[in-house]
Every structure is written in C-alpha cells, then in structure tokens.
Amino acid sequence: MTVATKPRKEQIEHVATDLFKSKGYAATSMRDIAAAVGIEAASIYSHINSKEQILTGICFRMARAFMTGIEEVMQTNTSIDEKFKMAVMRHVDVITSDIAASAVFWNEWRHLSEPMHSEFVTLQRKYELSFRSLIEQGVEEGVFEVSNISFVVMAMLSSLNGIQKWHSYTLPPEELNEAFANIFLKGLKK
Amino acid sequence: MTVATKPRKEQIEHVATDLFKSKGYAATSMRDIAAAVGIEAASIYSHINSKEQILTGICFRMARAFMTGIEEVMQTNTSIDEKFKMAVMRHVDVITSDIAASAVFWNEWRHLSEPMHSEFVTLQRKYELSFRSLIEQGVEEGVFEVSNISFVVMAMLSSLNGIQKWHSYTLPPEELNEAFANIFLKGLKK
DNA sequence: TTTATTTGCTAACAAACGTTAGGTTGCTTA
DNA sequence: TAAGCAACCTAACGTTTGTTAGCAAATAAA
DSSP states (O other): OOTTOOOHHHHHHHHHHHHHHHHOSTTOOHHHHHHHHTSOGGGGGGTOSOHHHHHHHHHHHHHHHHHHHHHHHHHSOSOHHHHHHHHHHHHHHHHHHOHHHHHHHHHSGGGOOTTHHHHHHHHHHHHHHHHHHHHHHHHHTTSBOOSOHHHHHHHHHHHHHTHHHHGGGSOOHHHHHHHHHHHHHHHHBO | OOTTOOOHHHHHHHHHHHHHHHHOSTTOOHHHHHHHHTSOGGGGGGTOSOHHHHHHHHHHHHHHHHHHHHHHHHHSOSOHHHHHHHHHHHHHHHHHHOHHHHHHHHHSGGGOOTTHHHHHHHHHHHHHHHHHHHHHHHHHTTSBOOSOHHHHHHHHHHHHHTHHHHGGGSOOHHHHHHHHHHHHHHHHBO
C-alpha cells in the first residue's frame, strides 16, 4: 500500500457505488468491480462477504443520513416555514455530499432481498411521513395551503431525488439548496 | 387463441414491460417473461427477435409519444402560460396512459446498446430543449421569472417523471394534470 | 385434401454469473 | 528467526443467462 491510499474495502465500495450508479446493480458484475479496482474478482471476497452486502451498506448508510437530517430539523425550535426550508436543504446536502451513493440509494434498493428490503421500505415510509407532518403542521398553522398533501410530498421528493440524474450540468450546492427551498416554499405558501 | 385475446406479441411486450418496471431490465430473464405469459422461454423467439428489441420498442414508442405531445403544443397559437400548462398536461397524460412503460422509459434506457442508446439520448435532449424554449419565451415576454432555467427544467421533469414511482397512492389523472400544471405555473410566475 | 404458416415444444449451446477452495507472497509481530 | 495474518492469485464449482436448432401440432390458404 503506497502513500495515503484508501483501505481496499473502502476502495471497493467506492468503485462499486460508481458502477451501480452508471450500469445498475444487476448489470454490474463482480468482475466489473474487480477490474475497476485492478484485482481479480475472487480477491474481492477477502474484503467483503457478498455483492449484496455492498448494496446493503450503501442503501442503509444513505437512509441513516436522510433520517438523521430530518430528525434534527424537527427537534429545532423555529417557525414552520423555516423548519421546512431547513429540511429541504438538509436533503439536498445529503444528496450532493455523495451523488453516486444517492443514485444507488434511490434506484437500486429494490434489489435488496428480505429482510433488508422490508426494513428499507419501512425507513423510507418513515422519512416521507416526517416530511408530511411538517407540511401538515404548516397547513394547521395556516401558513401553507395544499390541496393534496400526499401529492405534494411525492412531487417534492421526486424532484429532489432527481438531482442525481442531472446534477452534472448545474448549480453549486449552496445555490441548489436555496433554489429548491425557495421554489417549494413559494409553491406552498398561502 | 380464445375469444378476444391479445395477439401473443403484444401480450409478451405487455408482460415484459411490467416485469422490466418492477424488477428492472437486467434482472428480468426471458424465462421470467415466458413464465408470466405461460409459455417456454424459447417460444418467445417465435414472436420477437431479442430481449433488447422489447426494450427498444418500449423506449422509442414512449419517446415518440412525448415528442408528439410537445410539438403539437408548440404549434398552437395561445399565450405562453397557456402553452406551458398544456405541455405539462400532455406530459402527465403520456405518463398516466401507460405507467409501466413510462417507468421503463425513464429508468431502463441505459441498457440500450449503440446506436439506439445515442439516438435515444438525442431525442431526450431535444425534448428538454423544447421545454426550455417554452420557459425562455415566457421570460422574454416578462411573464415568467426564473433564476436558472436549466435548474427549473430538470427539477420539473424529475418531478413529473417521478409520478411512475408513487402513482398508485394518489389522484385521478385529470386532477393530477391540473395539480402539476398549477404548481409549476405558480412557481414560475413573476 | 394438400400445402404453408404460425405457434409452441424439448434439448442444448456457449458465455457469464456469484462464490468457494486452496495455495503463494510478503509484511508484521512474538 | 519463526509464526501469523492479510491480500492476492489461479482454478473451478454449480447455476443462470440469452439464444439457436430441430421438431410436432394446430390452424389457415390453395
């Protein structure tokens, strides 16, 4: 190992994440990953237990990041539209901090097998519900006006998570943050 | 063939579309498709030439539908915000008219091989440019106010195309149409 | 009735898949 | 110096993949 090289395990996970993003999980072989790292496929198993373990790692690490973000926001003591704005910004932060992992998190989780699959879906639901309750609170306080909350939550999350598909050709993270937070706030305001 | 059954070729394509949506193209085998139709894998080849041909068919049929929609809108002679609203509604129409095919169109096109892959990307670009020029026109006329057009186009299309992920638990198409058209118009208006 | 055509079958193919076994090398610690 | 361990290798495994060949039955056209 030469100067300041990442541990092999991390390197494998990193390379795998990129490949899962660009080719998809099912279409990425262990031999693809190995070639990108510069070793043989069988050698990967000195560092990880299975292909799916890599996917599981990525999906749940990102899920945790998203959940932590919104939980922290919900515990703060500020106005509802400030809270909402913060939640959006935190979501954007998590995505831009690791675009490839976000893409995998968003597009490849269906390849998780049980019981991970169910567990993941539960986490995802929980996250959506948090967003939903934020908007509901805004509506109760008379700050937001929304005809169909489910619709708004889903449209918003789709829009946010779409970042990973086109992020290459746009704004720096801080501007992205502001742009999203403002667009949605404007759309919700009474 | 009993009363009013679909031709086998269409049936295969229909079943394949559903499977491509739920499992992904790469993770769907010809044997999966065959089993869902109720025949043997080899029998599929009496009706289609290859697995990829099915994907190609779906992707380009949907691409054509989207392009036709926006081209017709752009040729009409109405105000810019009416045009924009129509474009959004047509897009939603195309998606809701075949959710499974839309999901495949949006998520699985990367598995097309050359030269189809390049051709598809070109079409996609063209579609985005049409939306972009609609917004640009609105800005020039002083009807819309937008800080970063690329951002808005991408955020909007991501949001629209996200429909296929959550469509099960919401609005009927007509309401969906209106909801989207209004949300975006509200967000763009000066 | 004969002839084509369509639609399906079984059997098999070569290639690619995730993964395991078992061995070699070289560094680290006792 | 010896022992232990981490990181890599080659070879191979059993399975699954998309697809082809060749044949049988049913249906439609002559």
